Amino acid sequence: MKLIFSILFIGFTAMALGQSKLSGTITDEKNNPISGANIVLPELHKETISDENGKFSISSIPNGNHKVVVTFIGFATQIKTVNFSQKETVLNIVLNESEEHMDEVIVSTAFNKMQSQNVMKVEHQSVKALQQKGATTLIEGLATIPGVSQVSTGTSIGKPVIRGLSGNRVLVYTQGVRLENQQFGEEHGLGLNDAGVESVEVIKGPASLLYGSDALGGVLYFNPEKFALPNTIKANFNQKFFSNTHGSSTNFGFNTASEKWKFLTRVKYDTHSDYKTADSNRVTNTRFNETDFKTAIGYSDSKISSTIRYNFNRLNLGIPEEGIAEQTTDKSPEFPKQGVKNHLISWNNIIYLNQSKVEANLGYIANNRSEFEDSTIPILNMKLNTFNYDVKYFLPRKGSFESIIGVQGMNQTNRNFGQELLIPDADVNDIGVFGTVINEWRKNTFQAGLRFDTRQIQTSTHGEEGEEGYFQAIDKSFSSFNASLGFKNNSIEDLIFRINVASGFRAPNLAELTSNGVHEGSNRYEIGNSELKNEQNIQTDINVEFAASHFEFFVNGFYNHINNYIFIQPNGTVIDDNDVYNYVQDNAQLYGGEAGIHFHPHPFDWLHITSSFESVTGKKSNSDYLPLIPANKWNSTLKAQFKDKKTIKDSFVSFNVEHFFAQNNIGLFETKTNDYTLLNCALGGKIALSKVALDFNFNINNMLNRNYVSHLSRLKSDGIPNIGRNVIFGINLSI
Secondary structure, three states, X not given: OHHHHHHHHHHOOOOOOOEEEEEEEEEOOOOOEOOOOEEEEOOOOEEEEOOOOOEEEEEEEEOEEEEEEEEOOOEOOEEEEEEEOOOXXXXXXXXXXXXXXXXXXXXXXXXXXXXHHOOOOEEEEEHHHHHOOOOOOHHHHHOOOOOEEEEEEOOOEEEEEEOOEEHHHEXXXXXXXXXXXXXXXXXXXXXXXXXXXXXEEEEEOOOHHHHOOOOOOEEEEEEEOOOOOOOEEEEEEEEEEEOOOOEEEEEEEEEEEOOOEEEEEEEEEEEEOOOEOOXXXXXXXXXXXXXXXXXXXXXXXXXXXXXXXXXXXXXXXXXXXXXXXXXXXXXXXXXXXXEEEEEEEEEEEEEEOOXXXXXXXXXXXXXXXXXXXXXXXXXXXXXXXXXXXXXXXXXXXXXXXXXXXXEEEEEEEEEEOOOOOOOXXXXXXXXXXXXXXXXXXXXXXXXXXXXXXXXXXXXXXXXXXXXXOOEOOOEEEEEEEEEEEEEEEOOOOOEEEEEEEEEEEEXXXXXXXXXXXXXXXXXXXXXOOOOOOOEEEEEEEEEEEEEOOOEEEEEEEEEEEEEEEEEEEEEEEEEOOEEEEEEEEEEEEEEEEEEEEEEOOOOOOOEEEEEEEEEEEEEEOOOOEOOOOOOOXXXXXXXXXXXXXXXXXXXXXXXXXXXXXXXXXXXXOOOOEOOEEEEEEEEEEEEEEOOXXXXXXXXXXXXXXXXXXXXXXXXXHHOOOOOOOEEEEEEXXXX
């Protein structure tokens, strides 16, 4: 593998390439210059904005054919394919007014297509839009996206759920590399902070073709904060306050760039007390503190684009076991509690060839997870070190065909240093090779791909046979072939039809294979099964979306069949006052979808009415329902947006109604959940003060202080309600 990287980085960078400069003017239909339009070359990760005269320029562009995307709020997106063969290329763009949503460049699907060009439907949300909803944590914001939910333990711990699948079935990518942080545990949260994150892309369905094992249920792809535009310096300070948890969030960032070099850094600190329910009781030990630091340095020219990013995240959180006990607003977690430290460093490279390119992403993650029962000596102390590599070669375009071949892998070690072991010391090695091709023909687009993966797992013997913490050594390998086929058609103006069929797989994780002990977070004795097989699925997705000037709608449907679905269930015995749970397998099926509308009537273009409905049903082969399936949800929002006012710009007011239906389709050991409705409101805007911009945001979530219990709350079994009314106020000062 070292030889491969040596060839890529020495051989390719030695090539001498031509370069070009792009310049031009952005105007509207009346020939008025447009200031602040975004001009992006998505395949090269280069962008700029137009000045007050509508003019722009981008330098150090490698020769060849590249897409140029121009976007501006209130105008239709323009996409041009430009041949760069001269020293300077001039491109003048006229934008047409439109109230449709701006098209977004999708990074997670490899070809860097615009959303409207993508064969696979991908949900794209900016983190700023999620923050405007007043979410306390990043995962809480993600749960507002149709098809996405969270398994939560209070406000501090949340695990993403995509169409009924969670844990190791949902792969998380950040900074261009897969995140590994012992995500098998129910009390192990997402492990990411929204600071320094630009946007998130959600693939709802198997993405094993592009990402390998653990992408069986879907992918959350977090795009990091962009660098500043060339020859600019930016700084911003953000402060938020949360009434319910007496919490605060403080965030500071600095960002600068020259023509070739770029640098940014950001630090954030969150602190929260125990959350308060609607009946004014605080849920003991749901408090938490989080520190997050990110920094990055980048270099780009016509031959190569290279970025090194580093992220340190430290989380100190309580594990609620007493329910509603001592009432306090203290922010220091009590025992039992978790301490998590995560270091992530990534190196992302793009090497430009004459008519092709190579992307090489390397990542290293050091995750230290400790759980403390009644003293400062951790009862569980696991250190997980992971090295990831991902190399893709984008072949030269042949007519209407684009192709990618790639190799991905992971080398991982897990070591224990605590008094008790939940999983043994282990080494995991992954390697996968794949190829995918896309073809655009008239109004049709086809995409297909094939992939092979293998995973090797080796563990060490530990403890005495028959005792808690005993692990017999295993040496197992898991392999799988997977394929995908997709089709998109937009022969009818404003209407897009997509259908995708894809297979996926997931190798059993260490907990499922080897567990033998009490998990302090879940208070149960878990026993693994070394004979478990790969989970293997095939899913069919259908998407129809219509986007006219003042009305849009979408309908998504899916059917997902999973062979050898792994789940945990009690076996009826007790060890040391803890119920014993075993990992078992059965075939399963999940089906459902999402549908929604967006109406902004003329001449009231400032008014936006959105409504969506989402549903998923999960069953085992004997027709018993699967556990932890989210309840059906209906989400509607009335929003007024005002672009140009003298004192406040880009202001908005919104009212949101979330209705969660009763969940009566429950797993064997679950209880039913009643329906409930939440009312939320928000307002915000931007105040321009000379060269300083002040953004403000005011939210009231659960306005009516409704007492409710989410079906996916892990505190549900104790009858503990979710969070009551929460007032959030935030300001962001940008220089």
